[in-house]
Amino acid sequence: MKKPVYLDYAATTPVDPAVAEEMIKYLTPDGFFGNPASRSHGFGWQAEAAVEAARGQVASLIHADPREIVWTSGATESDNLAIKGAVAGRDKAHIITSVIEHKAVVDTCKWLEARGVEVTWLEPGSDGVIQPQQVFDALKPETILVSLMLVNNELGCVTDISTIGAELRARGVLFHVDAAQAAGKIAVDVATMPVDLMSLSGHKVYGPKGVGALYVRRSPDVRIEAQIHGGGHERGMRSGTLPTHQVVGMGKAFAISELGLVDEIRKLEALRAEFLGGLEGLSGVSLNGSETCRVPGIMNLSFEGVDAESLMLGLRQLAVSSGSACASATIEPSYVLRGIGLSEELAHRALRFSIGRFTTSEEIAFASAQIVDVVTRLRAVR
Known part of the structure; x- marks a missing residue:
């Protein structure tokens, strides 16, 4: 890219x-x-x-x-x-x-x-x-x-x-x-x-x-x-x-948005499936929050054995976040993740990936491949 x-x-x-x-x-x-x-x-x-x-x-x-x-x-x-x-x-x-x-x-x-x-x-x-x-x-x-x-x-x-x-x-x-x-x-x-x-x-x-x-x-x-x-x-x-x-x-x-709502929802659902499908070969990945009662554009994922800060540093070609933009100035783990019962350690391993109108299938394939590569490398040097 x-x-x-x-x-x-x-x-x-x-x-x-x-x-x-x-x-x-x-x-x-x-x-x-x-x-x-x-x-x-x-x-x-x-x-x-x-x-x-x-x-x-x-x-x-x-x-x-x-x-x-x-x-x-x-x-x-x-x-x-x-x-x-x-x-x-x-x-x-x-x-x-x-x-x-x-x-x-x-x-x-x-x-x-x-x-x-x-x-x-x-x-x-x-x-x-x-x-x-x-x-x-x-x-x-x-x-x-x-x-x-x-x-x-x-x-x-x-x-x-x-x-x-x-x-x-x-x-x-x-x-x-x-x-x-x-x-x-x-x-x-x-x-x-x-x-x-x-x-x-x-x-x-x-x-x-x-x-x-x-x-x-x-x-x-x-x-x-x-x-x-x-x-x-x-x-x-x-x-x-x-x-x-x-x-x-x-x-x-x-x-x-009103004119294109149905088509946009359908597109985001497909991109979400492609993104998660691209991570299927990677073990120790968990989705935070409900798997069914959710919008397709937001995915909060925890990666076993990898902290979010190190993962973000490795994913330099991806713009992602470890939580809400309004709280990005703090190094504390997300209060939302703590609020659903995640331990501080697990909360520190989570990243939020959110997709939208201008996201492409090519970008999704690139992103998922990058995540698999960086997580694998970080786990190897633990």
């Missing part, structure tokens, strides 16, 4: 060329560069129209009403807005979440916990899945919010959102779902899923970084308190001048 093979799509995706082409129209002097909040001239009207069109595209992918989409700077802000916004102003509040959520949820809940909010931390089984009954058993009269991710960003495991949401809706408990790794990867339909708040990201779906959205259900009406003030934009839930080019990019990316 002339250039490194990118197998870190769960960290970020490249911007689709069609998305980049659309975005440039809203940046330059001969384009639609106006402030979408400027209502006194055509430049602002054109930008506002583009923002609203993109809002509709994002809503369409998850089968929402465009009025239920609130623009943010990314899924991290969306998580913060949903959780803090739901708790704000409550005298007594109880939240339920899990120990393997994204840091944007974990750290937000810890911040609230330090300020007197009661938090129940659910622990998944070895398959990385939170069972609905765990959630139901943890409910209290003062529970106001449950926050769980649809697809885990390190394991690829899928949570049974529909079953959990139906019970929470019946009990009047708000349900927040981080769907950053789910949108564009699996079918997401808030018209049938009993979800009240859903976090979305642009750069996980072949759109630009720095833009995201929060779905806020209108029927029944969900109220959250703004965390950023200064102008009352986004129906008073999130102030700030919208970056039209990024918003347009996210909308275009979601529209592309």
Whole structure:
């Protein structure tokens, strides 16, 4: 391979060329560069129209009403807005979440916990899945919010959102779902899923970084308190001048994903089978998390007798990670892997391989061959 093979799509995706082409129209002097909040001239009207069109595209992918989409700077802000916004102003509040959520949820809940909010931390089984009954058993009269991710960003495991949401809706408990790794990867339909708040990201779906959205259900009406003030934009839930080019990019990316979702899932399933098939001759390889209840694009593997750091150094022609990009600054083993019961030693032997739209069969064959070669060599010199 002339250039490194990118197998870190769960960290970020490249911007689709069609998305980049659309975005440039809203940046330059001969384009639609106006402030979408400027209502006194055509430049602002054109930008506002583009923002609203993109809002509709994002809503369409998850089968929402465009009025239920609130623009943010990314899924991290969306998580913060949903959780803090739901708790704000409550005298007594109880939240339920899990120990393997994204840091944007974990750290937000810890911040609230330090300020007197009661938090129940659910622990998944070895398959990385939170069972609905765990959630139901943890409910209290003062529970106001449950926050769980649809697809885990390190394991690829899928949570049974529909079953959990139906019970929470019946009990009047708000349900927040981080769907950053789910949108564009699996079918997401808030018209049938009993979800009240859903976090979305642009750069996980072949759109630009720095833009995201929060779905806020209108029927029944969900109220959250703004965390950023200064102008009352986004129906008073999130102030700030919208970056039209990024918003347009996210909308275009979601529209592309909606049109090609079925074919893309089929492609990723085939590539996953090729990748794992290429490792069949290598002993001591284990898949972390559920083998069946998962998306095809994320594979977290442990290699017996080989630590992840040494393996990554040997795999210089592959771009992979040992966990979530948000925690890459630490040398500690993944808290997600520890959360599903792996020992520190086993967690240190794990790497996450994630594939996507632009991954090819040739890259998969090259990657699996490289892994077999490097693991074999590292084991030989133990």
